[in-house]
Amino acid sequence: MSDYLEATNDLYRSAAELPDVGLCCTTTPVWQLPQLDIPGIMLEMNYGCGSTVNPRDLVNEPKVLYVGVGGGMELLQFAYFNRHKGGIIGVDVLEEMLEASRRNFKKAEELNSWFKEDFVDLRIGDALNLPIEDETIDVAAQNCVFNIFKLADLRKALQESYRVLKPHGRLVMSDPICEQEMSVELKGDNRLRAMCLTGAIPLSDYIDLITSVGFGTVEIRAKRAYRILDPKHYNTEELIYIESVEVCAIKDPMPQDGPCVFTGKTAIYFGEEKIFDDKKGHLLLQNQPIAICDKTALNLNNLDRSDIFISDSTFFYDGGGCC
Numbered sequence: 001m002s003d004y005l006e007a008t009n010d011l012y013r014s015a016a017e018l019p020d021v022g023l024c025c026t027t028t029p030v031w032q033l034p035q036l037d038i039p040g041i042m043l044e045m046n047y048g049c050g051s052t053v054n055p056r057d058l059v060n061e062p063k064v065l066y067v068g069v070g071g072g073m074e075l076l077q078f079a080y081f082n083r084h085k086g087g088i089i090g091v092d093v094l095e096e097m098l099e100a101s102r103r104n105f106k107k108a109e110e111l112n113s114w115f116k117e118d119f120v121d122l123r124i125g126d127a128l129n130l131p132i133e134d135e136t137i138d139v140a141a142q143n144c145v146f147n148i149f150k151l152a153d154l155r156k157a158l159q160e161s162y163r164v165l166k167p168h169g170r171l172v173m174s175d176p177i178c179e180q181e182m183s184v185e186l187k188g189d190n191r192l193r194a195m196c197l198t199g200a201i202p203l204s205d206y207i208d209l210i211t212s213v214g215f216g217t218v219e220i221r222a223k224r225a226y227r228i229l230d231p232k233h234y235n236t237e238e239l240i241y242i243e244s245v246e247v248c249a250i251k252d253p254m255p256q257d258g259p260c261v262f263t264g265k266t267a268i269y270f271g272e273e274k275i276f277d278d279k280k281g282h283l284l285l286q287n288q289p290i291a292i293c294d295k296t297a298l299n300l301n302n303l304d305r306s307d308i309f310i311s312d313s314t315f316f317y318d319g320g321g322c323c
């Protein structure tokens with residue numbers, strides 16, 4: 001096993017045994033749902049950098065796979081939407097983390113009359129070699145795990161997620177990203193990488209990797225400030241700004257002209273006709289906003305029209321698209 005994966009296991013073995021409240025902390029509010037009572041220990045062990053739980057993905061009691069269980073909080077939130085034995089599969093590489101989440105699910109059962117611990121099927125396993133059959137999962141999720149991986153492993157983890165998803169299944173992810181070049185020293189610091197700090201890559205590289213394994217649609221659902229690495233405390237000459245993103249990759253067929261990546265762009269046609277037809281499947285109603293993917297934004301821009309407005313990316317896309 002690579003040194004950095006060993007360092008990762010060491011860090012999370014400790015974090016399983018003794019909750020580390022500041023690890024991978026997030027500004028994303030924790031979901032408050034009717035009759036959902038999250039045990040305090042799960043909140044203390046919230047080692048994610050965003051949320052992967054979105055009710056829009058969770059209609060019709062989907063079979064969910066969650067990779068990297070941590071204290072189990074998001075698995076409990078997923079179980080809220082699928083209340084059946086084994087409806088949620090949790091995979092973690094560490095027996096200690098599975099054991100900690102098992103204890104936490106018992107507490108969750110005491111607090112939540114609707115919840116049974118057997119809704120969650122906990123399995124030992126690796127994101128790089130998932131113990132899951134092909135095409136059996138509706139929604140796969142990972143929060144603050146894949147960013148730790150070096151590029152070849154990240155690609156493998158994405159391929160594994162793609163393999164286990166049913167057609168049109170969704171991979172929902174939350175990870176840090178960073179647009180700046182980090183020093184070789186920072187990149188090579190296994191502990192900082194394990195802490196979800198220095199494995200962060202630029203958003204466009206992250207998206208390219210996702211689409212390169214076959215995901216035909218990608219949605220950027222949120223982008224937030226995450227961390228600063230400053231020269232006083234870290235081995236860097238400049239201030240490094242890290243953000244976190246929430247991304248949904250959908251196992252749609254790859255369009256012939258490339259993936260549909262939604263970063264929150266919107267088009268508004270304000271010409272004289274009732275409708276503008278771009279002859280590529282998009283009808284823009286006069287003065288009505290339409291969410292468009294970046295590819296469509298580029299195509300519309302290339303038409304060089306003075307009666308179509310295209311917004312910047314908001315990095316807050318929540319459905320209703322052009323493709």
Ligand SMILES: C[S@@+](CC[C@H](N)C(=O)[O-])C[C@H]1O[C@@H](n2cnc3c(N)ncnc32)[C@H](O)[C@@H]1O
Pocket residue numbers: 008012013024045046047048049067068069070071072074091092093094097125126127128142143144145196
């Ligand atoms: C940063 S924590 C995130 C935990 C959880 N997702 C959350 O949001 O609180 C990383 C988790 O991934 C697990 N992990 C690390 N490497 C893994 C791998 N190769 N395969 C599966 N799980 C892994 C760790 O044991 C830990 O539970």
